[in-house]
Amino acid sequence: MNRLIQLVRTADWTGWLGAAIVLVMLGAAIAAPLIAPYDPVAINIEHRLTAPDATYWLGTDQAGRDVLSRVIYGARASLAVGIGAVIIGALIGVSAGLFAAYKGGLGDQITMRIVDAIASIPLLVWAIAIVGVLGVGPVAIGSLQLPNEVKIVTLIGCLFSPVFARVTYAVAQRIVSADYVKARYLQGASHWQIVTGDVLPNCLSPIIVQATLLVAIGIVIEASISFVGLGVQPPQPSWGTMLSDARNAIYSGEWWLPVFPGLAISVTVIGFNLLGDAVRDLFDPRHEARTLVA
Amino acid sequence: MFRLLAGRFFSSLGTLFFVGLVLFALTRAGPGSPARIVLGADATSAQITQFEQANGLDRPFLEQYVTWLADVLRGDFGKSFVTGRDVAGEIVDALPVTLSIVLFAFAIALVFGVGIGIWAALRLGGPMASVTRLGVVLGLSIPAFWLGIVLIRFIAVDLRWLPPGGYAPLSSGLMTHLQTIAMPAISLAVYYIAVLARMTQASLQEALRGDYVRTARAMGLSSPRIVVYALLNALPPVINLAALSFGYMFGWALIIEQVFNIPGLSRALLNAISQRDFLLLQGIVFLFTAIFVLANLGADLVNRVLDPRQRAAA
Numbered sequence: 001m002n003r004l005i006q007l008v009r010t011a012d013w014t015g016w017l018g019a020a021i022v023l024v025m026l027g028a029a030i031a032a033p034l035i036a037p038y039d040p041v042a043i044n045i046e047h048r049l050t051a052p053d054a055t056y057w058l059g060t061d062q063a064g065r066d067v068l069s070r071v072i073y074g075a076r077a078s079l080a081v082g083i084g085a086v087i088i089g090a091l092i093g094v095s096a097g098l099f100a101a102y103k104g105g106l107g108d109q110i111t112m113r114i115v116d117a118i119a120s121i122p123l124l125v126w127a128i129a130i131v132g133v134l135g136v137g138p139v140a141i142g143s144l145q146l147p148n149e150v151k152i153v154t155l156i157g158c159l160f161s162p163v164f165a166r167v168t169y170a171v172a173q174r175i176v177s178a179d180y181v182k183a184r185y186l187q188g189a190s191h192w193q194i195v196t197g198d199v200l201p202n203c204l205s206p207i208i209v210q211a212t213l214l215v216a217i218g219i220v221i222e223a224s225i226s227f228v229g230l231g232v233q234p235p236q237p238s239w240g241t242m243l244s245d246a247r248n249a250i251y252s253g254e255w256w257l258p259v260f261p262g263l264a265i266s267v268t269v270i271g272f273n274l275l276g277d278a279v280r281d282l283f284d285p286r287h288e289a290r291t292l293v294a
Numbered sequence: 295m296f297r298l299l300a301g302r303f304f305s306s307l308g309t310l311f312f313v314g315l316v317l318f319a320l321t322r323a324g325p326g327s328p329a330r331i332v333l334g335a336d337a338t339s340a341q342i343t344q345f346e347q348a349n350g351l352d353r354p355f356l357e358q359y360v361t362w363l364a365d366v367l368r369g370d371f372g373k374s375f376v377t378g379r380d381v382a383g384e385i386v387d388a389l390p391v392t393l394s395i396v397l398f399a400f401a402i403a404l405v406f407g408v409g410i411g412i413w414a415a416l417r418l419g420g421p422m423a424s425v426t427r428l429g430v431v432l433g434l435s436i437p438a439f440w441l442g443i444v445l446i447r448f449i450a451v452d453l454r455w456l457p458p459g460g461y462a463p464l465s466s467g468l469m470t471h472l473q474t475i476a477m478p479a480i481s482l483a484v485y486y487i488a489v490l491a492r493m494t495q496a497s498l499q500e501a502l503r504g505d506y507v508r509t510a511r512a513m514g515l516s517s518p519r520i521v522v523y524a525l526l527n528a529l530p531p532v533i534n535l536a537a538l539s540f541g542y543m544f545g546w547a548l549i550i551e552q553v554f555n556i557p558g559l560s561r562a563l564l565n566a567i568s569q570r571d572f573l574l575l576q577g578i579v580f581l582f583t584a585i586f587v588l589a590n591l592g593a594d595l596v597n598r599v600l601d602p603r604q605r606a607a608a
Contacts (some may be wrong), residue, residue, distance in 0.1 A: 014431075122586045123562075124545030126317075129579045132567030133324040220437045227439055228564065240606050243440060247553070250447050251458075258447070262440035269433045269435040277431070287496075291531070293538050294488050 021271025029075040038066035040073040041235045052256050054081025059256040070237035071264050077238040081153050082218035086211050088157025093164025098195055101172035119162035123294055127155050131230045148233055156221055160214055167206040175202045205283035212276035216269045217294045223265050239265045306591045314580055320360045321572050331570045332375045371577040376569045381577045391461055391558035396543045398479035403486035412492025413536040433488025438546050442481035459555040478554045483545055486539045493535045497528040513541055525543030530597045543584030
């Protein structure tokens with residue numbers, strides 16, 4: 001709570017801008033059916049390729065679908081994949097990092113070698129290839145039909161996990177050997193109590209920093225995979241597929257088709273990056289989190 | 295020294311072996327066996343058995359993998375079941391295209407990224423600091439493929455300075471070649487300029503705060519010499535990041551090639567996916583993974599050579 005108050009006081013305006021953008025995008029994604037003016041998949045040939053006007057604020061596409069509604073609904077796919085992948089990556093990575101640091105010895109060695117191996121996988125190439133192999137159809141678990149995005153979320157999540165494993169491991173290793181943790185053990189605290197009560201809370205700051213910055217990367221990856229036709233499947237709207245559909249418009253002059261989905265991606269990613277930077281300056285002044293690249 | 299290098303080298307090979315195995319397993323996890331895909335849905339089981347025997351697909355999984363890997367290391371990526379063509383040949387046809395874009399983009403990213411980073415670190419504070427910071431966040435946030443689309447619109451369609459897409463090999467003249475890869479390379483480079491600039495700035499600022507810098511100043515060393523010393527100490531994380539960037543660039547190059555309609559490895563990979571051509575897909579992805587692993591190994595080796603402490607420890 002003290003930290004929250006500190007955040008409110010010290011964060012500069014870029015951090016606030018980032019937080020505002022993230023909140024607006026999250027709101028748009030959650031409340032899409034309430035705020036979208038039209039059905040995002042409704043085809044209306046009469047009004048196809050309308051330039052932005054009072055009726056269609058951001059214009060319409062080749063099938064007469066409202067671009068604004070599609071951009072709003074597109075936030076769902078982007079944020080769901082970005083945030084979902086980070087959650088999966090954090091669950092796997094943090095558990096692995098905690099296990100390796102706490103266990104030590106052979107278990108530590110094996111776990112961190114596997115983490116190294118996963119970290120030596122070029123993310124985007126593998127994501128494209130593996131979704132390509134598995135096919136873009138829905139995933140059936142029993143009678144439950146899950147969309148193609150589930151594969152992408154899981155895949156990106158697994159490939160994100162080394163980032164979390166490494167920051168957790170780095171901090172946890174230092175905590176585990178601290179005297180107060182030994183004292184807790186002598187007091188009779190169980191392994192579980194020590195790991196969740198003493199070790200994990202100390203690792204949270206760099207984890208949160210990485211999580212925020214990784215959402216930004218996840219969003220761009222989802223858009224890219226959808227752009228080559230292996231992500232969100234039409235007619236469902238996603239920023240990546242909208243840009244892919246807009247490729248012909250580059251020559252014919254319907255500028256609004258490539259501009260708005262691209263802006264939506266960029267603004268959202270800027271939001272997460274600004275927020276991530278602010279959180280880093282605040283929570284992680286020694287920069288224990290690594291520089292991310294994808 | 296040598297033993298340490300050899301150790302690092304073999305651990306990279308081990309990683310590649312393990313990761314290749316995962317790749318091999320995943321490409322087989324898709325719906326339909328290779329035999330079924332090639333022979334069609336109405337092939338008899340006798341035909342399928344015959345096909346699998348002829349192509350070694352009935353051998354134990356691990357044996358298939360080791361055979362494939364041994365062939366790959368000898369430069370033989372196998373013959374595609376689907377097209378009947380030599381996979382190595384197809385890769386050799388497409389690789390120079392992707393490689394020229396990535397190398398050009400990498401050069402741009404290194405020069406501008408490190409350059410801007412040094413410049414920003416030396417001009418701490420002031421109004422330009424915020425401008426640099428804003429520029430870095432923008433560079434990190436604009437997706438390369440969207441930048442490509444925007445560049446095509448303004449530079450190619452409106453201004454007609456460069457062709458909107460396609461590819462001309464180096465053999466058709468240096469200028470023609472550069473004209474076709476300039477926009478793809480710039481789109482690809484912008485993100486990495488931002489990443490490298492930020493890392494260079496942070497690392498150099500940290501180094502300039504070091505005690506030895508203060509000592510050097512006190513001893514009256516010239517400013518440029520001090521900066522050079524600090525820079526040498528600031529380089530290792532930048533080199534590691536540059537290697538990672540180089541490896542990741544190949545992935546984004548696939549998307550960029552789609553935007554600019556360039557017949558590189560992207561087209562080969564997407565064809566392999568749509569035709570369910572496992573060997574071609576495995577070959578391309580394995581190649582990219584090997585480049586990624588070797589680039590990181592290279593960065594480690596360069597850092598070991600640069601750092602006298604690590605040299606002494608070895």
